[in-house]
Amino acid sequence: MITEHNVHFGNAANMKALADASVHLIVTSPPYPMIEMWDSLFRQNSAVDKAMKAADGPRAFERMHRQLDKVWAEIKRVLIPGGIACINIGDATRTLKDEFALYSNHSRILNQMLGIGFTNLPNILWRKQTNAPNKFMGSGMMPPGAYVTLEHEYILIFRKGGKRPFLKPSEKVNRRQSAFFWEERNHWFSDVWMDLKGTRQKTGDKQLRARSGAYPFELAYRLISMFSVMNDTVLDPFLGTGTTIMAAMVAGRNSAGYELDKAFQPLIAESGNQVVNLGRQRIAERIKDHQQFIRDRQAAGKPIKYTNSVYDFPVITRQETELMILLPHQVQETRKNHFTVSYETPQAALTDITAPAVTSPPAEQPEKSGQLNLFD
Numbered sequence: 001m002i003t004e005h006n007v008h009f010g011n012a013a014n015m016k017a018l019a020d021a022s023v024h025l026i027v028t029s030p031p032y033p034m035i036e037m038w039d040s041l042f043r044q045n046s047a048v049d050k051a052m053k054a055a056d057g058p059r060a061f062e063r064m065h066r067q068l069d070k071v072w073a074e075i076k077r078v079l080i081p082g083g084i085a086c087i088n089i090g091d092a093t094r095t096l097k098d099e100f101a102l103y104s105n106h107s108r109i110l111n112q113m114l115g116i117g118f119t120n121l122p123n124i125l126w127r128k129q130t131n132a133p134n135k136f137m138g139s140g141m142m143p144p145g146a147y148v149t150l151e152h153e154y155i156l157i158f159r160k161g162g163k164r165p166f167l168k169p170s171e172k173v174n175r176r177q178s179a180f181f182w183e184e185r186n187h188w189f190s191d192v193w194m195d196l197k198g199t200r201q202k203t204g205d206k207q208l209r210a211r212s213g214a215y216p217f218e219l220a221y222r223l224i225s226m227f228s229v230m231n232d233t234v235l236d237p238f239l240g241t242g243t244t245i246m247a248a249m250v251a252g253r254n255s256a257g258y259e260l261d262k263a264f265q266p267l268i269a270e271s272g273n274q275v276v277n278l279g280r281q282r283i284a285e286r287i288k289d290h291q292q293f294i295r296d297r298q299a300a301g302k303p304i305k306y307t308n309s310v311y312d313f314p315v316i317t318r319q320e321t322e323l324m325i326l327l328p329h330q331v332q333e334t335r336k337n338h339f340t341v342s343y344e345t346p347q348a349a350l351t352d353i354t355a356p357a358v359t360s361p362p363a364e365q366p367e368k369s370g371q372l373n374l375f376d
Contacts (some may be wrong), residue, residue, distance in 0.1 A: 001231065001326060005245050005255045007268055007337040012237030012258035013070035015078060018062065020134050023078045023256070024164075024232035027223050027244045030071070034092035034103040041260075042067060055096040061103045071237050076116055078235065082164025084227040088215050090128070090153040100147065106154040118158035126193035126219065128153050128266050133197035155223070159299035176228035179323040181286070182316035183293045188222055214240050220247035221282065228253055231327065242268035249341045250279035252326040265337070272331045272339050279328040287311070310346065336366065 008017055034057065042064045043049040051060035075085055092103040114120060128151060140146060166175050169254035180188070196216050218241050224234055230252040236244035240259030241264060248255035249272070259268075294314050297304060304314040310324040326343040333339050 001345050003254045003341045005339040008258045009262045011160040015074050018078045021080045023235045025228040025234045026075050028236045028238050029088035030238045034094045057096045065108050079160045081161040083160050085158045086223045121157040124155040125152050175229050176322040177324045181290050220244045224251045246271040249275045254315045275331050276328050283325050
């Protein structure tokens with residue numbers, strides 16, 4: 001299999017390179033309104049700049065979100081019926097005219113997405129841990145002037161229309177092969193993620209780093225694995241350093257990204273160079289973790305009824321029996337800002353997947369029922 005990945009430098013409020021209903025999943029994190037590091041971006045709009053000069057926080061907040069609203073309208077256009085949008089967003093605190101206040105970015109985006117016709121699915125709260133020694137806000141130990149510290153961000157999850165159908169036999173096979181492990185399901189589909197840490201970009205450019213709000217690779221990889229199938233197209237309309245595209249490459253999905261700042265281009269290309277090693281390491285970790293989970297379950301005397309036909313190791317449910325995780329083999333930039341990724345198919349559980357090895361794909365299996373209850 002070969003996947004394709006396109007980077008577009010332009011405003012995601014007009015993603016004219018993408019056809020209607022051509023994207024299966026959105027994974028993105030926009031600039032956060034009322035966070036100082038993104039002021040210069042939002043204040044290019046005269047209404048925002050005027051509100052900020054007047055220190056009118058609520059009006060500036062609303063005007064900033066109206067800029068993002070244009071992108072949410074575009075993602076609705078490009079998503080397929082049944083497509084999923086995952087938006088990582090944090091709330092903001094700001095002091096203007098000596099008035100300290102919370103600006104609830106997540107609720108503003110939630111209301112807008114509902115207003116344009118999306119369905120909100122259960123959201124995820126993830127703890128964006130910080131090592132800052134002085135992280136508390138306000139007057140220390142003196143009530144009532146101390147403020148709760150924001151240490152969590154939201155992953156808002158929306159669906160366009162009803163459940164996504166998988167009607168053709170080939171679509172159903174691909175869906176079964178795109179399954180995740182039972183124990184991964186139990187961990188990933190929790191509404192609180194405590195095991196991820198925020199990412200600090202090592203760009204070598206302080207100004208460029210200040211314009212990047214990248215989330216960790218694992219966050220994007222996990223969401224892509226949860227809400228799409230192999231060979232789907234994943235879009236990030238606020239691409240930044242390219243984390244979403246890199247995760248899509250590892251996961252065997254196609255991708256597209258929009259980014260305003262061309263200064264990110266070398267970093268996006270550099271991310272592509274990491275895909276093979278990073279991907280094979282992450283996949284080896286998933287296999288190793290599953291094998292350890294099975295050993296622990298067997299030691300506890302718990303039953304295991306099924307065997308995966310690709311890896312020939314035990315799995316918990318019938319829906320995992322055709323699960324396979326493609327191994328990224330080679331990334332090529334075939335033309336400027338266009339990349340392709342080729343993959344290998346694993347054949348056995350003990351195969352050394354951290355190093356390239358040529359393997360053959362398994363034979364297509366008879367049709368069975370699917371798994372994700374988000375889809376028909």
